[in-house]
Amino acid sequence: MKSVNSQMTKQKELPLQLLISRKQFTFIDLFAGIGGFRIALEKLGGQCLGYSEIDKQAVKVYQQNFISYLNKHEIELGDITKIRELPSNIDVVVGGVPCQPWSVAGCLKGFEDPRGKLWFDVIRLVSKSQPKAFIFENVSGLASPKNRDNLELILQEFEHIGYCVKWKVLNAYDFGLPQNRDRVFIVGIRNDIESCHQYQFPSPLNIHPKVLDILDEFKNITVVEKVKLDPHTLFKGMIPPSRTRFQKDDELNDFFIFSDLRNGHTTIHSWDIIKTSDREKMICLTLLKHRRSKKYGDKDGNPLSFENFRELIPDIEINELNILVDKGIFRWTDNRKYEFVNSKNMTGINDIYRIILPTADIVPTLTATGSKDYIATVSIHASHPEEYKNLFLEKIYKPKKYIPITAKHACKLQGFPANFAYHQKDEVAKKQFGNAVPIPVVEYVAKELLSIVDI
Structure with missing residues (x-):
């Protein structure tokens, strides 16, 4: 995979019009984060017309890696809830919609969480701009039994605005990364495109490097x-x-x-x-x-009381339990039981x-x-x-x-280029990589899309 920096170096050697003519399709990068979707799509010949992200630290990393004088015309779209319309003539819209509402860490609040409602902003913008196709990513929790009705609602809304939609849970491990990362991918193709029902998600690559192979x-x-x-x-x-x-x-x-x-x-x-x-x-x-x-x-x-322990270990002495308290293994509860x-x-x-x-x-x-x-x-x-x-x-x-x-490590485990310029603070960078998409998965999902849609 070509690095972002090497791509940008080569771009500077080319006139802008020649650079644009070499692009095969255009895309909008919603919930752009630090650019995982962008790296995959640019590798396949995509030209980004605009990006939306509200995390200021993520925007700085994104701009450092992708925005130069050659593409300064590219639109920073900002907060998706305030975007009235997308640039015209878009081929593909992509994005990792905030996943916290559908994850265990986010307490599975779904549409009750304001971030869950951002799906309706996505649908609104797709409906208005009518791109030929879209690819969205989310945590596997969106496809869990608890959230399945919500997933079905999202799919139905996309169908109502004129798209043939398919979804599948894909794991980064199946696409050459030694990380157990299940994610839902939703792919939509506009109904007036003849091949709209032909999309098939990519098959596993059967390439499985171990952790030591990439670190x-x-x-x-x-x-x-x-x-x-x-x-x-x-x-x-x-x-x-x-x-x-x-x-x-x-x-x-x-x-x-x-x-x-x-x-x-x-x-x-x-x-x-x-x-x-x-x-x-x-x-x-x-x-x-x-x-x-x-x-x-x-x-x-x-917790178990001393009497409970005596039923299980008849010869136990209370002092034995208290020694384990002193050692910091057990502790007393409010009602003097042990846990x-x-x-x-x-x-x-x-x-x-x-x-x-x-x-x-x-x-x-x-x-x-x-x-x-x-x-x-x-x-x-x-x-x-x-x-x-x-x-x-x-x-x-x-x-x-x-x-x-x-x-x-996180940079490599997510499939980012080795010389990707991530945030200088390690904890911030790890958080950003944890929010990112695994690049090889996006690449293969998009490659299958490009193989059947003439864009």
């Missing part, structure tokens, strides 16, 4: 073939139903999760980190096992939720809100879960052989 710090790490294990060894005979397509049932996981609320073969508990006896570990596992029992309450995780100090999954332990091995196939979805995910700087290999966990603690966790996911 420079890990290129010297050797990948060793994993040992195959039976479900009894890995899961004590019961495979958890929550496992994803990236977790194999006959291999050790490529990541370790720090949580006192789970107990998988790569779960690190606070009692694995804090010095505890086998007896204390057994008491902790007892709370972990029974805290969700309806016998002790209706919450999804209930874990680390009582929320995503908060992790000691500000770490997940450490991913560099030999992993993927990293979790990059988000705008950030995460407590890290990447190990060394790899480990084992033939048994217990050995694997011990090696992790000794070789990675204790010597701190792990690093946070940086903006430089």
